[in-house]
Amino acid sequence: MRNGLGLGDSYDTTIGRIKAQEGDRARLGVCTLMWISHSERPLNVDEICHALAVEIGSAEINANNVPSIRTVLDSCQGLATVDEGSSTIRLIHFTLKEYFSRHGDFFDRPHSKIAETCLTYLNFQAIMDLSASSIHDFRGSPFLEYSSLYWGTHMQIEPSASSRSLALNLLSRFDDHISSGLLWASAKKDWETVYAPCLKPFSALHCISYFGITEVAIDMIRTKRWDVNQRDSMGLTPLMWAAGHGREEVVQLLLQQKNTRPDMRDKEDGQTALSWAARRGYEGVVRIFLPPPTANPGSISRRWRTPQAMSLLFGRKYINPDRPDNHGRTPISWAAGGGHDGVVRLLLGREDVSPDGTDQYQQTALSWAAKGGHDGVVSLLLGRGDIIPDSPDFIGRTPLLHAAEGGHDGVVRLLLGQEEVGPDRPDNGGRTPLSRAAQCGWDGTVKLLLERAEVSPDRQDNVGRTPLSWAAGGLGLRMWGSRGDNNAVVKLLLEREGISLDRTDNGGRTPLSWAAGNGRNGVVMLLLEREEVNPNLPDNGGRTPLSWATGNGHDGVVMLLLEWEDVNPNLPDNGGRTPLSWATGNGHDGAVKLLLERGGVSPDRPDNGGRAPLSWAASARHDGVVSLLLGREDVSPDRPDNRGRTPLSWAAAGPALFSLLSTDKGNRAVQLLLGREGVSPDKPDNGGRTPLSWAAGNGRTRTVKLLLERDDVTPDKPDNDGRKPLTYATQSGCLGVVKLLKARKAATPT
Numbered sequence: 001m002r003n004g005l006g007l008g009d010s011y012d013t014t015i016g017r018i019k020a021q022e023g024d025r026a027r028l029g030v031c032t033l034m035w036i037s038h039s040e041r042p043l044n045v046d047e048i049c050h051a052l053a054v055e056i057g058s059a060e061i062n063a064n065n066v067p068s069i070r071t072v073l074d075s076c077q078g079l080a081t082v083d084e085g086s087s088t089i090r091l092i093h094f095t096l097k098e099y100f101s102r103h104g105d106f107f108d109r110p111h112s113k114i115a116e117t118c119l120t121y122l123n124f125q126a127i128m129d130l131s132a133s134s135i136h137d138f139r140g141s142p143f144l145e146y147s148s149l150y151w152g153t154h155m156q157i158e159p160s161a162s163s164r165s166l167a168l169n170l171l172s173r174f175d176d177h178i179s180s181g182l183l184w185a186s187a188k189k190d191w192e193t194v195y196a197p198c199l200k201p202f203s204a205l206h207c208i209s210y211f212g213i214t215e216v217a218i219d220m221i222r223t224k225r226w227d228v229n230q231r232d233s234m235g236l237t238p239l240m241w242a243a244g245h246g247r248e249e250v251v252q253l254l255l256q257q258k259n260t261r262p263d264m265r266d267k268e269d270g271q272t273a274l275s276w277a278a279r280r281g282y283e284g285v286v287r288i289f290l291p292p293p294t295a296n297p298g299s300i301s302r303r304w305r306t307p308q309a310m311s312l313l314f315g316r317k318y319i320n321p322d323r324p325d326n327h328g329r330t331p332i333s334w335a336a337g338g339g340h341d342g343v344v345r346l347l348l349g350r351e352d353v354s355p356d357g358t359d360q361y362q363q364t365a366l367s368w369a370a371k372g373g374h375d376g377v378v379s380l381l382l383g384r385g386d387i388i389p390d391s392p393d394f395i396g397r398t399p400l401l402h403a404a405e406g407g408h409d410g411v412v413r414l415l416l417g418q419e420e421v422g423p424d425r426p427d428n429g430g431r432t433p434l435s436r437a438a439q440c441g442w443d444g445t446v447k448l449l450l451e452r453a454e455v456s457p458d459r460q461d462n463v464g465r466t467p468l469s470w471a472a473g474g475l476g477l478r479m480w481g482s483r484g485d486n487n488a489v490v491k492l493l494l495e496r497e498g499i500s501l502d503r504t505d506n507g508g509r510t511p512l513s514w515a516a517g518n519g520r521n522g523v524v525m526l527l528l529e530r531e532e533v534n535p536n537l538p539d540n541g542g543r544t545p546l547s548w549a550t551g552n553g554h555d556g557v558v559m560l561l562l563e564w565e566d567v568n569p570n571l572p573d574n575g576g577r578t579p580l581s582w583a584t585g586n587g588h589d590g591a592v593k594l595l596l597e598r599g600g601v602s603p604d605r606p607d608n609g610g611r612a613p614l615s616w617a618a619s620a621r622h623d624g625v626v627s628l629l630l631g632r633e634d635v636s637p638d639r640p641d642n643r644g645r646t647p648l649s650w651a652a653a654g655p656a657l658f659s660l661l662s663t664d665k666g667n668r669a670v671q672l673l674l675g676r677e678g679v680s681p682d683k684p685d686n687g688g689r690t691p692l693s694w695a696a697g698n699g700r701t702r703t704v705k706l707l708l709e710r711d712d713v714t715p716d717k718p719d720n721d722g723r724k725p726l727t728y729a730t731q732s733g734c735l736g737v738v739k740l741l742k743a744r745k746a747a748t749p750t
Contacts, residue, residue, distance in 0.1 A: 032076050033100070039114070039146070040146075056117060111157040155213055167208075184232075205230065208220060209239070212245060235266040238254060240276055251288050252288055274286065274319055277289065283342040322352055332347040333357070336369040337365075365381060367402055369411075370406075379414060396426065396428035398425055400415045401431070404442070416448065424452075424456055424459065426459075432455070433445075440475065446489050450492060458498055474520055490511075501530050501532045513537070525560060542573030569595060581616055615650055618647035637673060648681060649683070649689075667706060681712055688721070695725075699734035704740050
């Protein structure tokens with residue numbers, strides 16, 4: 001939109017100034033704007049300067065031609081700038097790119113020129129001489145990466161006779177050219193595969209099939225220099241590269257070659273070129289691969305349906321449209337899973353395609369489509385009379401269950417409209433569609449399922465958990481990033497009659513226990529407001545909802561529960577551990593503070609093994625918690641457990657999960673304990689082992705050093721078996737500790 005002298009007029013004026021510049025400045029300005037507006041990715045400062053220095057068709061770059069970035073920017077008359085964060089050059093405003101789009105004739109054959117520039121650069125002798133096997137840092141040839149990865153992209157858009165000649169020259173030496181490795185490393189990322197042990201072979205024919213440049217491919221095939229069936233290190237043929245990137249003309253060209261084997265399979269998954277095209281939704285390519293529509297391959301006995309016999313019958317190479325890969329997935333399975341309606345429709349029109357075949361996991365095309373939430377494909381498949389809409393996979397999951405778990409309401413509606421579909425059918429673990437949807441928080445799906453009379457809203461699975469239990473706990477791991485609303489699902493379930501709010505699972509855990517343990521604040525609030533819910537109900541291990549919340553560090557839930565009058569904050573579990581014990585042992589400072597501020601909490605209560613909260617915090621070296629507890633007068637800092645081990649003994653030994661080879665990361669907890677009155681640094685446990693003995697045996701070098709600095713520590717004190725700290729350190733191979741102990745022994749007067 002123009003307002004007086006608008007942006008369009010302003011750009012016209014500036015472009016006029018660029019073209020009116022003297023010398024090489026006009027060309028430099030126009031070329032810079034062409035590169036910025038047509039490159040496949042933003043170019044950094046060095047890349048754009050070297051690209052502008054290339055003279056198309058020359059044998060080497062002239063270093064004197066490389067302009068400074070200041071000169072480049074000046075030639076653009078303010079229309080380009082350098083992004084300080086990324087050091088890339090860009091247009092001054094996004095409207096400028098729109099301006100160039102409206103003025104398509106401003107740049108003369110931009111993609112052709114870019115392709116020719118890239119290819120000229122790659123044909124420089126200095127680039128040809130670079131080792132293809134070396135790891136290049138690009139500092140000596142900053143334009144190498146861009147030209148290697150994108151010359152074919154630009155050429156495919158706008159080919160020219162010059163780029164064709166330059167490309168053939170590059171491809172004639174491509175196997176040993178450094179750009180082949182760079183292109184391979186980038187191109188293989190497109191394939192959902194992990195198999196790629198080496199860079200070679202990735203031939204020139206693979207390269208040109210990937211880019212889809214038909215004219216060059218024709219020239220290459222005519223020379224008969226390249227094997228049309230050659231595999232790269234993933235087992236992919238040129239035909240697979242072309243099919244997997246939708247290069248229809250190249251696919252046709254390769255299929256016309258007599259020696260092309262179109263049904264070859266890749267190394268990792270055993271997929272054919274047709275399978276890759278179907279997987280990625282290239283309808284035009286799939287149409288090319290299919291047998292002539294006048295033929296009826298489905299009427300031929302499978303016994304006689306060999307590639308050779310079918311090829312003779314149909315007068316062309318027969319490509320099996322239903323060939324399974326190593327995992328049993330067929331092209332229609334891949335197309336359905338990707339939601340490619342057009343490809344599915346094409347394959348469904350073939351009599352030699354089984355629309356309800358199963359893979360190695362007994363999943364059908366319908367299962368994959370339902371899992372992906374592809375309504376159109378599901379509708380196409382359900383329109384067939386030979387589809388079983390409720391077919392379970394190897395773990396008993398039906399298409400409905402897959403759709404429910406993904407929260408795909410449209411697919412759920414379609415499947416619920418089928419008489420054969422059981423809306424409450426459980427999988428092998430007893431989980432129903434409602435159970436799966438409830439766990440993920442899909443309230444729309446839950447609502448659809450609850451409308452069905454056949455659905456039991458309180459049905460327990462094989463581990464005794466109900467939909468409410470799963471909804472209350474949610475996915476558990478926040479890293480899964482569920483978009484669902486578990487609060488809304490819990491509300492829906494609480495509105496239903498016949499649901500037991502305190503029903504325990506096989507482990508004795510209630511919905512409140514799961515919500516508390518997984519930090520579901522909103523769900524905890526909803527459940528606490530119900531009279532039927534007992535907030536102190538322990539599970540089979542004696543752990544209460546508060547115990548789970550404190551042990552997992554969910555401070556919000558801890559706060560909610562502690563505000564509830566009926567909640568007992570000091571209930572021990574079957575092992576005698578209280579909520580405070582769990583919070584201290586797991587290092588949750590916030591939960592510890594909340595508990596210590598609440599009346600009725602005993603900060604020094606031992607469990608069945610005699611370990612008090614301070615002992616648990618010290619053993620894991622949770623410095624903040626240790627500091628909190630040591631600040632209390634009602635905490636005994638040197639209290640031994642049933643094995644005679646004190647908090648200092650546990651802290652000196654270090655966390656049990658650390659290996660002996662791990663470094664002794666910090667010893668703040670040891671320092672805190674040693675600084676507290678009443679702590680005996682040399683107190684032996686029931687086996688006679690002192691804190692120094694434990695630290696020495698576990699390789700805690702810093703702790704050993706701290707203890708040896710104390711006058712009240714006996715460095716040579718034996719345990720009940722006569723083993724000294726040096727003995728433990730030597731047997732464990734803790735050389736640093738051995739060195740310290742020997743030095744102390746040598747310094748000690750006899």
